[in-house]
Amino acid sequence: MTSTVAKGTKLAGKVAIVTASTDGIGLAIAKRLGQDGAKVMISSRKKEHVEGTVENLRKQNLDVAGTICHVGKSKDRESLVQETLKTFGGIDILVSNAAANPVFGPILDTSEEAWDKIFDVNIKSAFLLCKEVVPHMEARGSGAIVFVSSFVGYAPSELMGPYSVSKTALIGLTKAMSPQLAGMNIRVNCLAPGLIKTKFSEMLWKNPNTGFQQDFLNSIAMKRFGEPEECSGTVSFLVSDDASYITGETILVTGGIPARL
Numbered sequence: 001m002t003s004t005v006a007k008g009t010k011l012a013g014k015v016a017i018v019t020a021s022t023d024g025i026g027l028a029i030a031k032r033l034g035q036d037g038a039k040v041m042i043s044s045r046k047k048e049h050v051e052g053t054v055e056n057l058r059k060q061n062l063d064v065a066g067t068i069c070h071v072g073k074s075k076d077r078e079s080l081v082q083e084t085l086k087t088f089g090g091i092d093i094l095v096s097n098a099a100a101n102p103v104f105g106p107i108l109d110t111s112e113e114a115w116d117k118i119f120d121v122n123i124k125s126a127f128l129l130c131k132e133v134v135p136h137m138e139a140r141g142s143g144a145i146v147f148v149s150s151f152v153g154y155a156p157s158e159l160m161g162p163y164s165v166s167k168t169a170l171i172g173l174t175k176a177m178s179p180q181l182a183g184m185n186i187r188v189n190c191l192a193p194g195l196i197k198t199k200f201s202e203m204l205w206k207n208p209n210t211g212f213q214q215d216f217l218n219s220i221a222m223k224r225f226g227e228p229e230e231c232s233g234t235v236s237f238l239v240s241d242d243a244s245y246i247t248g249e250t251i252l253v254t255g256g257i258p259a260r261l
């Protein structure tokens with residue numbers, strides 16, 4: 001089903017890159033930034049996902065283009081940036097949303113290969129994409145970056161240990177980059193979602209009547225899983241002028257999961 005949305009003006013004139021934006025939280029963020037007036041470059045690994053998403057969002061009167069980008073591949077990151085410059089003439093906003101989690105189980109069972117994949121995709125590629133994008137933000141005179149972490153970055157999951165540590169590292173990367181980038185008028189912040197209903201997390205929410213899922217639900221103050229759209233307004237706020245004095249911060253959007261004081 002498609003709907004026609006009226007564009008807002010909060011992000012008018014801004015150009016945004018959102019990685020992993022053909023499904024789930026990334027798609028909801030891309031859509032919301034577009035609804036708030038930004039031009040958005042959609043990207044993910046699969047051509048058919050990119051093409052389908054661009055077509056769908058254009059039907060909703062959003063100003064979007066798309067390109068393939070596996071964030072772990074340096075050539076793809078370069079072409080994501082070059083395609084955005086070519087299509088929209090600059091870059092103001094980067095939302096680094098892509099993540100991998102190839103393993104579930106006790107942390108000591110993690111192979112070196114799985115560990116490397118998790119840290120390559122979740123952390124290293126986020127940092128390298130920033131390095132690629134920052135000079136273009138500097139050329140525009142300002143910019144805003146948001147990393148997508150997770151509540152498990154604060155409260156590590158026993159069955160997703162390396163993934164949790166990579167998400168903690170993103171919270172650290174946000175803090176570590178903010179002073180240098182502030183000198184370039186670029187803010188860098190982080191979103192830490194709770195349990196959000198996407199493909200990535202479906203084993204946790206698809207059959208909420210089993211004991212396993214019920215335990216997760218019970219740990220949420222609001223006693224429900226979140227929708228991707230419930231993450232997107234926070235990102236739109238963080239990249240807008242309403243957040244002009246916020247940098248180096250992480251905002252939890254969890255429905256009240258106890259992750260930190």
Ligand code: NAP
Pocket residue numbers: 019020021022023024025026043044045046047049050069070071072097098099100121148149150151192193194195196197198199200201
């Ligand atoms: P999702 O619904 O499974 O969406 C995955 C998206 O990522 C798809 O567009 C997929 O498209 C793309 N993708 C996968 N690997 C990629 C890669 N290497 N490079 C580029 N794109 C890639 O996932 P999600 O739940 O929205 O997760 C988004 C972010 O939120 C992740 O950082 C995740 O860690 C975080 N998060 C999720 C939850 C949750 O409960 N869902 C909670 C906390 C944090 P292609 O297949 O075409 O590549």
